[in-house]
Amino acid sequence: MLKKLLNEPLVHFLVLGGLLFLFYFYTADLEETENSIVISQNRIEQLTKDSEEKLLSILTEEEKQKLVDQEIYETILYKEALKIGLDKNDADMRSHLAKKMEFVLYDTEEFPTPSDEVLEKFMIDNPKDYRQEAKITFTQSLMNPSTEKFEKEYTLSEFEASNIFGRSFSEELFKLEVDEKPEKIESDYGIHEVYITSKMIPKLQVFEKVKEQVKEDYLNAQRAEKNKVIYEAIKSEYSINIEKK
Template identity: 25%
Template sequence: MSEPLRYSPEDAASPRVSGEKRPSRIRRWLREPLFHFLFAGALLFGVYQILNPASGQIDRTNQIMLTEDDLRQLAVSWLAQGRPPPSTAEMRQLVDERVSEEILSREAVALGLDKDDEIIKRRLVQKMNFLAQDIAALQVPSDDELAKWYAQNADRFALPPRATFRHLYFALDRAGARERSDAALARIAGKAANTPELAGLADPFMFQDYYAERTPEQVAREFGPPFANALFQLKPGTWQGPIQSGYGWHLVFIDAIEPRRVPTFEEVKSDVKTAWLDQKQSELKRTTFDALRAHYTVVVPPLESVDLRSLRAPQTPVGSMEPAPE
């Protein structure tokens, strides 16, 4: 007969008998709030590093590395000044200057000297604009694309009218300039442009007596806008006037007037490509800036609240005439 199984009250509470399992050390750690905090922090740090990979790249060696291309560039800059090829000693000096420049610029940034500096801001803005230009220049439009764009923007390339004319001048500083011009017109009305009767009728003019294929803008620069407007209202082939300018009175003979016209695509193809690239560059800059600005909140006080009436332009101190970047 087998002996009956014996157990004590302590045995009844034992996990081996009751079927309960003792909690492991790992499970106890998982229940700790401190572990939850550390895990959440590590997770956030990992996500940030993935989204911002450059943030963890800290230069702990303060290393300054010059490549062979850098040395060649130093030599090219040296030669561009009209000098002979640099010697070893001169190259060593150029390297020392480049290293000094790099060290000082890094230390200046570390000290925050680049903050709130208008010249640096302008230079950085300029480089951003150059970047947009470089990206836009990578686009190479096809002839079909340019032709289609030109058809939509042809008026931008319209050629202005042009006038070919000669004139007789009557100076204001001589008495009766208007009366003399009227009398001269009566004598030569209906005559050819080079009739012999023109000799001695008018006063010497300080510039030209004959102008070929001049646009309204060119005529306006020479004689003033009112004269240019009146000139292009005249008909070719006869003496007309008088027309007043800032100099005096003029009788005018129009040889020919070429009206405003829109050129063909082939005539202005190169100009069309340049204008197309300019537009693409402007669109790229505007789109990029709009996307960048969306990340910023701009806070400006009401303009009406700022009293500008008492302000004066600042005086530039003598000896600090540092030019702004172009």
């Protein structure tokens, strides 16, 4: 019965018509949808859930937006990778293809070695990255009984003070000014009476000492700016729809 049915011309026609319909359905709007990206609410919730479980904290709206931006970024580079065939015989996930596309798009040009004048200007324009670490000299005495033993006088950076006395103590310590009356600050060990004797104003380091770091930072900044222009140009060709709740 089945063999006879398969030989019927009408069955052949219906099967062929169905195949043509499927072909048309999947290809007719390919050009129109190829550059469309839809970030569903379910996907946003999944990204948020995964990130919060990893970080063990609730994400802010700004952090959630960064997740969405990263999802768009990876999807765009993934689609660009598919366009030039980087997915052929490659079973890696989309993020891996996006990384490969980053290499194709971005790492194709060597920047010329910048002059010292250019690097010094970059250093001056970004002083916070090249300042000496601020330090403070103070005396302290622990007011309540404790088994902990501390020196009477310290000269510490904010990071060093945080390691010894705790973060909140360090933050309050660096708010104090020289020669003010003694202040009481609480640490992880109790209440300290603190007196500031001097504060080192952080200055820019000598250029020659940090020249190589400045050069690396400058080239990275140039590369990042160029990469951003390339990415934004590609992104502008996409229609992006982020589903709202």
